Amino acid sequence: MKVCKFGGTSLASAEQMKKVANIVMADTERKIVVVSAPGKRFKEDTKVTDLLISLADEALTNGDVDEALRLVVSRYEQIALALNLSEDIVRIITDDLESRLAAKDEGDQEFTDLMKASGEDNCAKLFSFYLQSLGVNAHYVDPKEVGLLVSKEYGNAQVLPEAYENLYARMRNKEGVLIFPGFFGYTEEGTLVTFPRGGSDITGSIVAAAVEAELYENFTDVDSVFAANPNVVQNPVEIKELTYREMRELSYAGFSVFHDEALIPAFKKGVPVCIKNTNNPAARGTMVVNERNFMINPIVGIASDTGFSTIYVRKYLMNREIGFGRKLLEILEDQGLSYEHMPSGIDDTSIILRDSQLSPEIEARIVSRIENELDVDDVHVEHDFAMVMIVGEGMKKMVGITAKATTGLARAGVNLHMINQGSSEVSMVFGVKSVDADKAVRELYNDFFVETKSPVL
Ligand code: ASP
Numbered sequence: 359m360k361v362c363k364f365g366g367t368s369l370a371s372a373e374q375m376k377k378v379a380n381i382v383m384a385d386t387e388r389k390i391v392v393v394s395a396p397g398k399r400f401k402e403d404t405k406v407t408d409l410l411i412s413l414a415d416e417a418l419t420n421g422d423v424d425e426a427l428r429l430v431v432s433r434y435e436q437i438a439l440a441l442n443l444s445e446d447i448v449r450i451i452t453d454d455l456e457s458r459l460a461a462k463d464e465g466d467q468e469f470t471d472l473m474k475a476s477g478e479d480n481c482a483k484l485f486s487f488y489l490q491s492l493g494v495n496a497h498y499v500d501p502k503e504v505g506l507l508v509s510k511e512y513g514n515a516q517v518l519p520e521a522y523e524n525l526y527a528r529m530r531n532k533e534g535v536l537i538f539p540g541f542f543g544y545t546e547e548g549t550l551v552t553f554p555r556g557g558s559d560i561t562g563s564i565v566a567a568a569v570e571a572e573l574y575e576n577f578t579d580v581d582s583v584f585a586a587n588p589n590v591v592q593n594p595v596e597i598k599e600l601t602y603r604e605m606r607e608l609s610y611a612g613f614s615v616f617h618d619e620a621l622i623p624a625f626k627k628g629v630p631v632c633i634k635n636t637n638n639p640a641a642r643g644t645m646v647v648n649e650r651n652f653m654i655n656p657i658v659g660i661a662s663d664t665g666f667s668t669i670y671v672r673k674y675l676m677n678r679e680i681g682f683g684r685k686l687l688e689i690l691e692d693q694g695l696s697y698e699h700m701p702s703g704i705d706d707t708s709i710i711l712r713d714s715q716l717s718p719e720i721e722a723r724i725v726s727r728i729e730n731e732l733d734v735d736d737v738h739v740e741h742d743f744a745m746v747m748i749v750g751e752g753m754k755k756m757v758g759i760t761a762k763a764t765t766g767l768a769r770a771g772v773n774l775h776m777i778n779q780g781s782s783e784v785s786m787v788f789g790v791k792s793v794d795a796d797k798a799v800r801e802l803y804n805d806f807f808v809e810t811k812s813p814v815l
Contacts, residue, residue: 363576392558393539427455505521512552576632597658668710689724
């Protein structure tokens, strides 16, 4: 059995839905189809999820929701019309949206999640309606009925362990093709909560792991994962195979093909993942697996992500002060901040975190607490950093990766502010100023993929 997931661009229009239907019908093993909400049809278009967020905001501020509601309904209406579906489905979707809007007093976060999730939910209903019209024995699946249980963290849900058993028991042997809406689940009390943005990938992975699928196919709009961002490097090589750990690192560091949290469920159950293109299903895609031959290509990709800040702290004899690190991190914890890296020296340490978490007020509060409570010699915050990452499990067995990378970066005139290599040696991270990020990626790509004539991945 295969579980396949289709992203927003794959379901953005009637044209795209036809391609998805053909893909589903081409293989009888494709038994469960997880769908996103209709995404962008062209560059300046708006995703249905974003239209729904605007609709929720409008409702919460007691604005006039008519126009915002019309925009959402019309996306489904256009698809239904072009697919020759009966008007019933548009009525079902409109009624559903109106009943969700009526729940606006349930609490802002609960209401926003309820509205956001309707994008996937109604897309699943529409798509199963369409498959039925083509004679396929397709059924919409309600995540509540099959027990997709999640934590009560609005917009940031995590799956609960019981969900796996529930989904197995209620879906594994069901007849027909099951159309499952991505992006949300229900708490034990029955409240709808969404995963983080892009979370339909997470649903697909959970479902694939739960039903013990032979393969989880994740359909998107590229033939495969590239070894570097094609907007930065010209014609980067395609990655044919990489491990879950490598994919997670690349996703984390800016590869937007796949949600970085989506791999964990599939990985834990050992379900292989194949990333494929809805617009070119014949292309073989990228396989994400547990083990691969690292000798052929020790490094799989170069990634980078901007939007980081550094909190620099210096205190003489920091290395001998028991509990210093704990107290420092406690200040961040009190503020609800998570950090990404923490490279340390003898008398100083830097905490690297995402800019999006820091407002000027939060920053000032942290700096003053560190000054007052930890008696440090210096503390200051620097902005505009990017993390550039070389990813590849083969680096564990290779000598000279850092030397090669730093030589290349020096040649390109990139000033390194931080180097960090996790103990698992899946990746090596370089902290650089944001303006240098693209230059650094191009240099590293050249060093590891072009000049070495690294074999095709
Ligand atoms: N529709 C949601 C979003 O735009 C989830 C997804 O597409 O995976 O984030």
